[in-house]
Structure formats: C-alpha cells, structure tokens
Amino acid sequence: MKAGIEAISFYVPKYYLDLKTLAAERGIDHAKYYNGLGQEKMAIVPPDEDVVTMGASAALRAMEKVNPASIDTVLFATESGIDQSKSAAVYVHGLLDLPSHCKCVELKQACCSGTAGLLMALAMVRQQPAKKVLLVASDIARYGFGTAGEPTQGGGAVAMVLSTEPHLMAIDPQNGSYSDDVMDFWRPNYMEEALVDGKYSIKVYVKALTECWNQYVRETGHDFDYFDWFCYHLPFTRMGEKAHMHLAKYADVHGYTKAQLMEQIAASLRYNRQTGNLYTASLYVGLTSLLESPAELAGSRLGLFSYGSGCVGMFFGGQVMENYQAHLKTSDHQHMLQDRIELDYPTYRKMYGYRLPQDGQQHDTPVYHTGPFRLAGINEHKRIYTAVQAEIEADTDAKNQCIRSEQHRPENTKHMVSVA
Ligand code: COA
Numbered sequence: 001m002k003a004g005i006e007a008i009s010f011y012v013p014k015y016y017l018d019l020k021t022l023a024a025e026r027g028i029d030h031a032k033y034y035n036g037l038g039q040e041k042m043a044i045v046p047p048d049e050d051v052v053t054m055g056a057s058a059a060l061r062a063m064e065k066v067n068p069a070s071i072d073t074v075l076f077a078t079e080s081g082i083d084q085s086k087s088a089a090v091y092v093h094g095l096l097d098l099p100s101h102c103k104c105v106e107l108k109q110a111c112c113s114g115t116a117g118l119l120m121a122l123a124m125v126r127q128q129p130a131k132k133v134l135l136v137a138s139d140i141a142r143y144g145f146g147t148a149g150e151p152t153q154g155g156g157a158v159a160m161v162l163s164t165e166p167h168l169m170a171i172d173p174q175n176g177s178y179s180d181d182v183m184d185f186w187r188p189n190y191m192e193e194a195l196v197d198g199k200y201s202i203k204v205y206v207k208a209l210t211e212c213w214n215q216y217v218r219e220t221g222h223d224f225d226y227f228d229w230f231c232y233h234l235p236f237t238r239m240g241e242k243a244h245m246h247l248a249k250y251a252d253v254h255g256y257t258k259a260q261l262m263e264q265i266a267a268s269l270r271y272n273r274q275t276g277n278l279y280t281a282s283l284y285v286g287l288t289s290l291l292e293s294p295a296e297l298a299g300s301r302l303g304l305f306s307y308g309s310g311c312v313g314m315f316f317g318g319q320v321m322e323n324y325q326a327h328l329k330t331s332d333h334q335h336m337l338q339d340r341i342e343l344d345y346p347t348y349r350k351m352y353g354y355r356l357p358q359d360g361q362q363h364d365t366p367v368y369h370t371g372p373f374r375l376a377g378i379n380e381h382k383r384i385y386t387a388v389q390a391e392i393e394a395d396t397d398a399k400n401q402c403i404r405s406e407q408h409r410p411e412n413t414k415h416m417v418s419v420a
Contacts, residue, residue, distance in 0.1 A: 001129060003122045004166030004318055009061035009329050010285050011054050012043040012156035012275050014369040016340050017348045019151055025345050026146070033151045038237030038269065042276030044343055045140050045155035046368035047354040048375050051080050052088050052385060055138035056095040057371035058159035061329055063096065063134065066161050072131035073103045075121060077113035077280040079187070080140045081106060082383065092136055095373055095385060110185065111233055112308030113137070114158070114280035119314070121162040122171055132163040139279035142352070144193045152236045153352075154276020158284040167327040168291060168320070169302065175316035176216025178208050185309035192355070201309060205239065206246050208313030209305055213247060216315045224251040227303040227317065229295075230265050231286045235277050237269040240286070243305065267293035274337050291320070292330040298322045341369065356383075 018041055023030035033039055045054070055076060063071075076089035087106035107113040107120075114137030121133035138157030143149030184201035187194040217223065224247070232240040244265050248256060271289035272278075278285055283306050291297065297320040306314045343351070357363045362379040376386045 001126060001164055002166055002170040003126050003129075003164050004162065004170040004321075005160050005168045006132065006163040006165050007062045007064075007066060007161040007327060008158065008168060008284065008288055008291070009058050010156060010158040010271075010278075010281060010288055010333065011058035011061070011371055012154075012278075012336065012340070013045050013049050013054065013371070014340055015044040015046055015343050015351065016041045016274070017044055017343050017345075021343075021345050021348075022151055026150075036238065037151060038241070039151060039273060039276060041274045042151070042154045043156050043278075043340075044348055044351050046351055046366075046370065047356075048365040048368055049370050050082055050375050050383075051078050051138040051140065051157065052082065052091040052095070052383070053370065053373040053375055054155070054157035055088060055136040055159065056092045056373045056385075058138070058157040059092055059096055059134060059136050060372055061332060062159035062161055065327075066132065068096070068098050070130070070132045070163075071098055071102055071134050071161075072128070073105070073121070073124060073133045074098065075117040075133060075135045076104070076106045077108070077117045077135070077137040078106065078139055079108060079110050079113070079279055080138070080142075081108065084189075088138070089136070091383075091385060092134075095387065098134070109312050110308030110310050111139075111235070111279045111282060112306040112312050112314060114284060115304075115306035115308075115314050115316075116312075118160070118162065118171070119175065119316070122173070125163050126173070129164040132161055135160045135162055137278075137280035137284060139281060141277040141279050142193050143196065145349070145352075147193075148198055149194065149196050152277050154278050156275055156278045156281055156285070158278070158281040158288070160284065166321060168324045169287075169318045170321060171318040172220075172316060174216070174219045175314050176212040176214065176219060177315075178211035178215065178313045180204070180208070180311055182309075182311050184311060196309075201235075202239065202242065204309070204311050205233075205307050205313075206243060208307055208311055209243055209247060209315070210250055212305065212313045212315035213251065216317075220317075222317070224248065224253045226301055228264070228300040229268070229290060229297070230303045230305070231268045231283060231290060232265065232305045233307040234269065234272045234282045234286055237272050240265050240269055247305075267295055271333070271337065288328075288333065291324065292328055292333060298324060
C-alpha cells in the first residue's frame with residue numbers, strides 16, 4: 001500500500017528584509033550573503049503573527065481539497081513553541097474547526113521534528129488507511145542582532161496532509177537515522193534567540209548525513225544512482241550544496257560533473273533563498289520548490305535529508321506521482337512570495353525587537369498585514385487568535401452600527417496598516 005503526501009502548502013508572512021539592506025548596515029559585501037550563504041531575502045514575522053497563525057494559514061491552504069472529517073490527527077512540529085504545556089496543534093485544530101475526534105500533539109527535536117512527524121504520520125495511516133494526518137511545521141528562526149547567524153534568520157510554516165492517497169509523492173517505509181548528543185545549536189527556555197556554533201554545526205550536519213546514508217544503504221541496498229533529485233534541510237541554501245557534494249564524494253559516485261550534481265538540488269533551493277531558514281519547515285519548503293519547478297518529475301525518485309541540531313538526522317526516499325502538478329498550489333505560493341513588502345532596516349529591528357507583554361493584563365497587538373489568521377492580543381496570559389475575515393466583518397458590522405446610531409466608532413476597532 002502506498003502512503004505519502006496528499007497535499008502540501010507553505011506560508012510566509014507578508015514582510016521580508018533584503019540581505020543587501022542587512023549587509024549595508026553591517027558593512028559586509030552583500031555577495032557574502034547572496035553567494036557565500038546563498039540567501040537573498042529573509043521572511044520577517046510581524047508582531048501579530050506567531051507559529052500558530054502561520055501554521056494555521058499553511059494548513060488552511062493544504063486542506064482546501066481535503067474532507068476535514070477524514071483528519072484523525074494533527075501533529076505540530078516546532079522549536080519556537082508558545083507554551084510549555086498546551087500544544088500549538090490544539091490552536092490550529094480550533095482555528096480550522098477540525099472535528100473533535102482528532103488527536104492533537106506538538107513535537108520537538110530542533111529542525112527535524114517535522115520529519116519525525118511525517119514518519120509517525122505515515123506509520124499511522126498505513127495502520128488505518130482510511131484516516132489522514134495533518135502535519136504542520138512552523139518556526140521563527142531568530143539569532144542575535146549582529147551575530148554570524150543573523151543573515152540566516154527567517155520564519156514561516158509548511159502544512160502537509162499525509163494519507164494513503166499520496167497525490168504528490170509516495171514515501172518509502174525505510175529510512176536511515178542517526179542521533180548524537182552534541183551542542184551545535186540550542187535555545188534555553190529563558191532565551192529568545194538561538195545559540196549556535198555555526199562552523200561546528202556544519203561538521204555535525206555532514207557527519208549525520210554520512211551516518212544516515214550508511215544506515216539507509218544497509219536497510220535498502222539502494223545506491224546514489226537510485227535517486228534523480230535530492231532535497232536537504234536548508235539552514236542556508238549553500239548548506240544544501242555542501243551536503244550534496246559531500247554525499248556524492250562519500251558515496252564514491254562516478255560519471256557526474258559538478259554541474260550535474262548541482263542540477264540535482266538547484267530546483268529545491270529557489271524558495272528558501274527568498275524565505276531564509278524556517279527550521280522544521282525548511283526541508284519541506286525545499287521539496288515544494290522542487291515539485292513546483294518547471295521540471296517534469298512524475299516517476300522521479302527523490303532523496304531527502306532532514307537534520308535537527310543537537311542532533312538527529314534522517315534520510316529517506318520517495319517517488320513523485322503521475323499528475324502531481326494538478327495537486328500543487330504553485331501559483332498561490334509564487335504570488336505569496338512576489339507580493340511581499342520589503343522592510344527598511346529600522347522597521348526590521350522594530351519588528352524583531354517586539355515582545356508580547358508578560359504582565360497578564362489585556363494587550364492588543366499592533367495590526368499589520370497578515371494571512372487568514374492573526375494573533376490579536378493577549379489577556380490573562382492567554383493568546384487571543386482571530387480569523388482576519390471574521391475580524392473585518394465584525395469591523396464592518398461595527399461601522400454600520402455606528403452609522404445607523406450616529407455614534408462614534410469604538411476606540412479599539414482595528415485597521416490594517418502598512419509599515420514599509
Ligand atoms: N563574496 C562571496 N562569498 C563570500 C564573501 C564574499 N565577499 N565573503 C565570504 N564569503 C563566503 C565564505 O567563503 C564562505 O563560503 P564557504 O563556506 O564556501 O567557504 C561563506 O561566504 C560564509 O562565510 P563565513 O565566513 O564562513 O561566514 P560566517 O562566519 O559569517 O558564518 C554561518 C556562516 C553559516 C556559520 C553562520 O551564518 C551561522 O552560524 N548560521 C546559523 C546556521 C545554523 O542555524 N545552523 C544550525 C542548524 S543546521
């Protein structure tokens with residue numbers, strides 16, 4: 001029985017910083033960011049969005065053609081969790097009005113918990129083929145201002161429906177995995193920004209890739225030539241290139257030029273160059289970028305490597321289905337990326353510096369352009385989420401009410417504002 005990805009969609013906020021702007025501010029040649037790291041833009045999350053609103057926005061689009069009653073489980077992968085106890089999956093379940101019989105759980109292991117969720121989801125649907133799993137991976141990659149990690153920030157979410165009707169890609173049951181207790185990247189609970197030993201992390205990433213590959217080959221007997229295309233976890237897109245060159249050398253492949261090897265990953269890097277690191281979502285935005293490229297992929301075999309610092313790695317494969325293009329959201333994704341608003345440096349600093357008040361009083365968040373959902377505020381330490389359309393309708397109702405009764409509009413009625 002085939003199982004895999006039935007639908008996939010990603011979401012990034014409406015705002016981005018061009019890394020030329022950051023380079024100018026830091027006195028660095030922008031070619032270091034554009035070419036050395038392979039990053040051009042990074043998505044910036046406004047104060048009225050978080051992993052829940054981004055995850056729900058991605059999920060809303062992924063669920064467009066899926067019967068909500070078929071969803072048995074909502075898994076939410078993140079390393080930017082908003083609560084130590086309540087899972088972000090429960091909020092998404094509520095915002096999407098999913099059936100109450102769903103199980104909702106949050107998963108964590110740095111950037112690879114999305115893949116852990118995917119493998120768990122596939123095991124579930126193989127056991128109960130009529131049921132489907134909604135998997136959301138959503139993160140805000142945040143490093144200190146002025147640190148080497150700063151140009152590799154980003155934020156966004158991906159949502160996938162996993163089922164035994166894999167319209168996009170069937171995923172093989174075997175995988176190679178590897179864990180090691182190392183400190184290459186981490187974020188203590190009391191810190192807002194991640195700590196990273198970047199150069200060490202690259203070494204550990206590559207070691208994890210080698211170990212996963214070894215185990216994958218032992219499990220399956222497949223070799224490098226079995227795959228047509230590869231997708232890697234992308235903390236920055238040059239990492240994908242480094243990883244692929246390493247794997248080709250390690251696997252001792254013959255008959256490929258460097259250009260041919262780069263061709264095997266180039267299509268998976270396009271979107272990430274524009275979004276920055278999305279942690280748990282990065283690998284799957286890369287996969288979406290590949291699937292939505294002009295290349296004809298039906299029947300192609302894809303190799304995917306997931307890496308989560310700390311560290312855990314997983315390598316697995318799958319095959320693209322016939323007629324997969326009909327199930328993609330290519331135009332939506334491309335418009336979403338093109339229609340974003342560029343920030344100047346002071347606005348970037350302001351947005352990244354914003355923190356939700358922690359005093360337990362009622363606070364409304366400033367209103368920015370968002371997707372279908374926004375974090376409207378906080379009260380008694382509870383986050384308040386709204387559906388933007390419902391908020392606009394309530395606003396219009398309030399306005400009409402005011403006109404009818406010739407009263408002034410309420411002070412707390414919200415407006416959309418633009419920042420750039
Ligand atoms: N033009 C073109 N390329 C340039 C350049 C220029 N003017 N100046 C430097 N470069 C290249 C360097 O040669 C290097 O390329 P190489 O890796 O092929 O040698 C690349 O740009 C990066 O330069 P480097 O000096 O190594 O960068 P850095 O010290 O600023 O750190 C990272 C880069 C990636 C280590 C850092 O951004 C980081 O730690 N990011 C976070 C990564 C992360 O989150 N990892 C954990 C999860 S996987």
